[in-house]
Amino acid sequence: MRELSILKPLIALEHAAALDPVILKIHGVVDALLKPRALEDALHGVPAGHAVHPAIVLVPAGTWISAAVLDALPGTARASRILVGVGVVAAAPAILTGWADWARTRREQQRVGIVHAVANESAWVLYAASWFLRGRDHEALGRTLAYVGFGLVGFGGYLGGHLGYRQTAGANHANAVLTRFPEGWRTIGLLADLPEHEPVRREVAGEALFVLRQGGRVDVLADISTHLGEPLTDGVFEDPGHAAATITTAYGSVFDIGTGEVVHGPATAPAIRFESRINGEQVEVRLHRP
Known part of the structure; x- marks a missing residue:
């Protein structure tokens, strides 16, 4: 079976040196925030024995997927807004663990990772706006923003899969x-x-x-x-x-x-x-x- 055509721009993204100046600036900020060392270890998942970011991200992703289903059904506005809000709150630790892992990867992984982060955090902004608008009787606009955010989460998740499985970020490189x-x-x-x-x-x-x-x-x-x-x-x-x-x-x-x-x-x-x-x-x- 042939690979998806999206893989070609992803491979090109790994070598997109134009992103490096931005990466260096953000890396400095993340380094400053990853203190004390015990905090960084917890964010990486050292006590758990493996990376915690892929597990934590299931909470916001799951609530937003559920909200997308409810938004297509009548009479579910309140439940959908609750799910959107839970996802917005739960995304905070997912974002923190993701940046911690990103800061300790190779440059090729960081280039893909920075786009992965932009997609997911843009989705977070849209979902936060969606939750706010739904509470002020702008239900249609709130649902529209949520569906756009849902698309970004899907794209970000695909990039995350590329990082984790194609580029082996977070894998045990010595197990073989x-x-x-x-x-x-x-x-x-x-x-x-x-x-x-x-x-x-x-x-x-x-x-x-x-x-x-x-x-x-x-x-x-x-x-x-x-x-x-x-x-x-x-x-x-x-x-x-x-x-x-x-x-x-x-x-x-x-x-x-x-x-x-x-x-x-x-x-x-x-x-x-x-x-x-x-x-x-x-x-x-x-x-x-x-």
Whole structure:
């Protein structure tokens, strides 16, 4: 089956560098608002273990879809206005979580994301106006604005699907390691060849590993961030010599090297961790399977 023709302008949108000056200005504003760090982690969905924006957006979308159905039926003006109002209120956390996720994505994703946000927030303005007008006996105009907003929500949702599935924003980029890495213990080299307190990259069966030796302890993670797939070995190593040493990736995710757990988002899934042991002079690893 052939792809829809709308995909061609969407692919072109990913490379629309003309949007970059606007993106940079908005990015600065969003960065200033994403404080303290605990707030940003909550908006990304770190406590939930996955992004919360796709789930939260179901509330305004669901109420507005229901309102669109009721608007086509007689005698439903009051119920429809209530649904529109609930959607307007529920859209606030959806907007906040969306901007938080957008600020920690690649530029190609941000270009699509900015249009996604404009479509959805224009719909929010129209629905707010619709709710206001319905309360002042301008029912016909209120319904018209709601249907225009409904169309924008549909377009924004399509862009959101492109972001989430075609561009894999919010997906776990390391999960495939769990199926690709071979079973059993695998040698990664001599213990003496691993520098102290300095992360290094090793490879086993075609899979890149992040390896950190601290004395007789060797911590090993898959060398790929669960957020956007950036290598952990390109990140910033903090607290060397401590059990709670962390690595901060290029997009700001912070992982505990000893456990792989997320210390701070935007990553929501833990890094893939390996067990390690010293066998003679060799360091061996195997995939940790809970």
